[in-house]
Amino acid sequence: MHQNHQERLSHGAELYPLGEQAVVVKLGDQINPGIHNKVMQLAEHLAEHPLPGMVEAVPAYTTVTVYFDSAAVYRYWRKSAARSMSEGTADSTPGGAANAGASGEMGAVMSPYRTVCQWLRSRLDSLGLDREARRRTVEIPVCYGGEYGPDLEFVARHNGLDAEEVIRIHTAGEYLVYMIGFTPGFPYLGGLSARIAAPRLEKPRFKVPGGSVGIAGRQTGIYPLTAPGGWRLIGRTPLSLFTPALDPPCLLRPGDAVTFKAISREEYERLREERPWG
Amino acid sequence: MGLKIVKAGLLTTVQDLGRFGYQKYGVPVGGAMDEFALRTANILAGNDECSPVLEMTMDGPVVAFQQDALIAVCGGDLAPSLDGIPLPMWRPVWIKRGSVLSFGRAVHGCRAYLAIAGGFSVPPVMNSRSTHLYAAFGGYEGRELRAGDVLPAGEPSPSAKKWMDLLRAIADQQHKQAGALESGKMQSVSWAVSGTFRPRYALTGRAVVRVFAGREYGLFDPAAREAFFHYPFIVLPQSDRMGYRLRGPVLQRGELPEMISETVTMGTVQVPPDGQPLILMADRQTTGGYPRIAQAAAVDLPVLAQLKPGDTVQFQEISFAEAEALLLAREESMRLMKQAVKMVMERMRSDVLD
Numbered sequence: 001m002h003q004n005h006q007e008r009l010s011h012g013a014e015l016y017p018l019g020e021q022a023v024v025v026k027l028g029d030q031i032n033p034g035i036h037n038k039v040m041q042l043a044e045h046l047a048e049h050p051l052p053g054m055v056e057a058v059p060a061y062t063t064v065t066v067y068f069d070s071a072a073v074y075r076y077w078r079k080s081a082a083r084s085m086s087e088g089t090a091d092s093t094p095g096g097a098a099n100a101g102a103s104g105e106m107g108a109v110m111s112p113y114r115t116v117c118q119w120l121r122s123r124l125d126s127l128g129l130d131r132e133a134r135r136r137t138v139e140i141p142v143c144y145g146g147e148y149g150p151d152l153e154f155v156a157r158h159n160g161l162d163a164e165e166v167i168r169i170h171t172a173g174e175y176l177v178y179m180i181g182f183t184p185g186f187p188y189l190g191g192l193s194a195r196i197a198a199p200r201l202e203k204p205r206f207k208v209p210g211g212s213v214g215i216a217g218r219q220t221g222i223y224p225l226t227a228p229g230g231w232r233l234i235g236r237t238p239l240s241l242f243t244p245a246l247d248p249p250c251l252l253r254p255g256d257a258v259t260f261k262a263i264s265r266e267e268y269e270r271l272r273e274e275r276p277w278g
Numbered sequence: 279m280g281l282k283i284v285k286a287g288l289l290t291t292v293q294d295l296g297r298f299g300y301q302k303y304g305v306p307v308g309g310a311m312d313e314f315a316l317r318t319a320n321i322l323a324g325n326d327e328c329s330p331v332l333e334m335t336m337d338g339p340v341v342a343f344q345q346d347a348l349i350a351v352c353g354g355d356l357a358p359s360l361d362g363i364p365l366p367m368w369r370p371v372w373i374k375r376g377s378v379l380s381f382g383r384a385v386h387g388c389r390a391y392l393a394i395a396g397g398f399s400v401p402p403v404m405n406s407r408s409t410h411l412y413a414a415f416g417g418y419e420g421r422e423l424r425a426g427d428v429l430p431a432g433e434p435s436p437s438a439k440k441w442m443d444l445l446r447a448i449a450d451q452q453h454k455q456a457g458a459l460e461s462g463k464m465q466s467v468s469w470a471v472s473g474t475f476r477p478r479y480a481l482t483g484r485a486v487v488r489v490f491a492g493r494e495y496g497l498f499d500p501a502a503r504e505a506f507f508h509y510p511f512i513v514l515p516q517s518d519r520m521g522y523r524l525r526g527p528v529l530q531r532g533e534l535p536e537m538i539s540e541t542v543t544m545g546t547v548q549v550p551p552d553g554q555p556l557i558l559m560a561d562r563q564t565t566g567g568y569p570r571i572a573q574a575a576a577v578d579l580p581v582l583a584q585l586k587p588g589d590t591v592q593f594q595e596i597s598f599a600e601a602e603a604l605l606l607a608r609e610e611s612m613r614l615m616k617q618a619v620k621m622v623m624e625r626m627r628s629d630v631l632d
Contacts, residue, residue: 016493019543020576020602024493031538043302058301058541060565065541067298070602071609113602180304181539181565184413188539225413242303244403244415250303 010124011038015117021055021070023116025124028062031190035062036178038129040255045127051119052076053112059254060179061188066116073112137174137257140222140237142213143268144170148236155198155215155232166234167262169196175220175258185224185242185250189258192220204230211236213260224250238263238271279345280430281394283423287339287381292398292417292429293391293560295328297406301564307544308408308416311389311519311560311583314477314608315353319393321616322350322370322471324438329397330407332423334390336586338381339423341392347373347431348395348442352471354387354479354584360464368470370623372445377463386481387584395438399430411519412561437620444627451630469622475615477580483589484510487578488596488604492547492570493540502529502553506571510590511555517587519561524591528553534569542566545574545582547593557582557591575601577608 009015014026025042028035042064046057053072058065144167145152156163175189182188192215200216205228208214212223214231223229224241241251252258263271283290293316296309310316310333317327332339338356351358351367358365358381365371365379367390373379381390400407400418409417418427434442449465478486495503511526529549542548546558548568555571559582574582575596585591596604 017573017598018493018541019545019573020598020605022541022543024540029538056299056301058564060540061538063540067301067543070605074606074609110606111599111602112606113598179539179565180302182304182563184300184303184305184410186304242413244413244420247404248303249300249305249404254302 009121011127011129013124015120017113018065020113022065022067023113023120025064025066025120026062027064027129031061031178033176033190036176036190036255037133039064040133041129041131042124042127043254044133045123051116051123053116060181066120068112068116070112073115074110077110077112077115133255135255135257136253137259138252139259139261140213140239141261141263141267141271142171142235142237143263143265144235146265148268149213149234151198151201151214151232152234155196155234158198159196161196166196169193170220170234171260171262173259175260177252177254177256177258179254180250180252183223183225183227183242184244185252187221187241187252187256187258189220189222192218194218198232200230201232204228208233209236211238211241213237235262236268238268238275240275280428281347281398282342282344283339283425283427283429284342284378285340286422286424287334288337289335290339290423291333291409291411292330292400292407292423293333293409294330294407296560297404297408297410297416300404301541304564305404306410306412306561306564308410308519308561309406310391310408312353312391312580313583314580315389315391315583316393317612318368318471318476318615319350319352319391320397321612321619322352322368323348323393323395324370324435324441325393325395325397326435327616329393329432330400330417331394331398332392332429334381334392336384336388338383338390340378340380342378343373343375344428345431346375346442346446348434348438348445349373350393351390352393353390353580355385356387356390357382357385358390363464365464366466366470368476369467370441370445370619371464371466372442372449374449374463384586387479388586389583394431395434395442396432399432410561437623440627441623444623444630448630467622467626471615471619475611477577479581479584480589483585485581485585485589485591486594487581487591488575488594488601489545489547489572489578490575490596490598490601492572494534494537494569495571497531497534497569498549498571499530499532502527502531503571505529506555507593507595510592513585513587513589513591515587519559521559521562522557522582522585524555524557526554529555529571531569537567537569539565539567542570543573545576545579546570547572547574559583573601575604577601577604 043059414420511524
C-alpha cells in the first residue's frame with residue numbers, strides 16, 4: 001500500500017485525501033504566520049465561494065481541509081456532463097479530462113475526489129495567496145496568579161523570573177490564533193515568548209476550569225470548557241470562549257490576533273457577572 | 279404528546295446526521311454513530327434521512343407512546359418488544375397510543391436507532407439536533423435521556439401520514455377478521471430492508487473493516503504495517519462515541535518528524551506513542567496530532583459503530599479508489615431503496631384500500 005493521489009501544485013500546495021469525502025490542501029511544512037496567512041486566505045475564499053457539493057472548509061496550522069458530499073458532487077458533475085454533451089462542448093465538465101469516457105453509472109469511472117481536486121487546482125492557480133488576510137484583534141482580560149493561576153509561580157521559577165515579569169511578558173505579546181481544536185472553542189495560539197515557556201505537567205489535572213489560561217512548551221492557550229489538561233495554568237479569563245447559543249459560537253476565530261490584559265480579582269468577578277449566557 | 283422515557287437505558291441520546299460547518303470552531307461533527315441505520319430508519323418512517331432519532335446503546339430504554347406513531351427500528355438488535363411481543367426491525371411499524379416499547383441488552387451489535395414519523399422535535403443548535411454530551415448542547419437539553427423525559431414528535435410528512443393510515447387500516451381489518459373487539463397495539467409490514475442492502479455487520483462480534491492508507495502510513499516500520507493487517511485488534515472498554523481504543527500488536531514507528539496537528543475525521547486510525555491504535559468515531563475532536571496509519575472506508579463505518587468492548591476488528595486493505603467506488607455504489611443503493619420503499623407502500627395502499 002502506498003500514498004494515494006498526491007500532487008504538487010501552485011503555491012507549493014499538496015493535495016491528499018482524508019477519507020473519501022475530504023481533500024486536504026497543504027500549503028507548507030512549518031508553523032509560521034506566512035504559511036498560515038495563505039491557509040486563511042484559501043479558507044476565506046472557499047467560505048465565500050464554495051465549491052459545488054462542499055460541506056465546509058476547515059483551516060489548521062498548514063492546511064485547509066475541504067469536506068464535501070460525494071453524492072452531491074457526483075450529481076453536479078452528471079448534470080454538467082449532460083449539459084456539455086447537448087451543447088457539444090467536449091471538455092467543459094468539472095471533472096474534465098480526468099473523467100473522460102465516464103459512463104452515467106455512479107461510481108463506474110467518475111471520482112468525486114478527483115473532481116474536487118481539479119476544482120481546487122484551478123482555484124489555486126488563479127488565486128494570489130500573498131495578500132494579508134483580514135485580521136481582527138481581540139483583547140482577553142486575565143486575572144493572573146493566585147487561585148486562578150496556580151502554576152504562575154512555577155513558570156516564573158522555571159524561567160528565573162518573578163511572577164510580575166511573567167505577567168508583563170505574557171501581556172506584552174501579540175498572539176495568532178492558528179486554529180481552534182481540542183475542544184469546541186480552544187484556540188491554539190502562536191507567538192509565546194521563549195522566556196516564559198514551560199513544560200507540561202507530568203500528571204495532567206483531571207479538571208481544568210473553563211477560562212483557564214495556560215502554557216505548554218512554546219504554546220499558550222485558553223480552556224473554553226472545564227476539561228482534563230496538562231498545561232501550566234497562569235490565570236483565568238472571565239470571558240466565555242464558547243457559547244453554543246451564539247452564531248458564531250466562538251469568541252476567537254482562526255486568523256485572529258489576540259492580546260492579553262491583566263485585570264484584578266474584583267474586575268474578574270464583575271466581568272464574570274456580566275456574562276449574558278452564564 | 280410524544281414519547282415518554284420510562285427507563286433510560288445505558289446511554290440514550292437524540293442524534294441526527296451531525297453538525298456541519300462548525301469544525302473550524304473546534305465543534306465536533308457528532309451525529310449518529312451508525313449513519314446507515316439512522317438514514318434507513320428515517321426512510322422507513324417517511325422522514326427526511328437526516329431527521330433526529332434516538333440512538334440507544336448496549337442496554338436499551340423503555341419508552342411509552344403518548345400518541346399513535348409510525349416508527350422504524352434499525353441498527354443493532356437490542357431485542358425490542360411491545361408488551362412481550364418482539365418488534366420487527368428494518369421496516370415501518372404502526373404503534374398504537376398507550377403502547378410501551380421495551381429494549382433490552384444487545385443481542386447483536388451495539389447501537390439501535392428508533393425513528394418516529396415527524397422526527398423528534400428538539401431545538402436545533404448550530405443547525406443540528408445531535409446531542410453533544412461533552413460540551414452539553416444540542417439534542418434534549420444537551421444530555422442523555424432520563425426516565426420521565428418527554429420527547430415531542432414533529433409533524434409527519436404527507437407520505438408518513440398515508441402509511442400510518444394504511445397500517446392502522448390493516449390492523450383494524452385483521453382484528454375484525456379475528457373477531458377481536460379492539461385492534462392490536464402494533465402493525466408492521468411483511469417485508470424488511472434486505473440484509474444484502476445493509477452494511478457487513480459482524481453478527482459474531484468479529485468484524486472485518488476495509489481501510490486505505492493513512493497520510494503517515496509510510497512512516498511505520500514494515501513489520502508494523504504487516505501486523506496491522508495480519509492480527510485482529512480487540513475493542514477496549516475505554517471506547518465511546520469519541521473513539522475506540524484497540525489492543526493488539528504494538529505498532530512500532532520509525533523516528534517521526536515533529537507532527538503538526540491536522541484535521542482528522544470519522545474512521546481515522548491514529549497511533550499514539552504506546553503503539554496501540556485509536557479509531558476516531560462520531561464525537562471525535564476536529565484536529566489531531568498522532569500519526570494516521572489508516573482510514574476506514576466510509577461504507578464500513580456502520581460496522582465499526584456496531585462493535586462493543588471485547589469485540590474484535592480485522593483490518594483489510596483496499597485502495598482509495600475502491601473505497602470511493604464502494605461509497606458511491608452505497609449511495610446509489612440507498613437511493614434505490616428509498617424509491618422501493620415508496621413503491622411498495624403505494625402498492626400496499628392500492629391493494630388494501632381499494
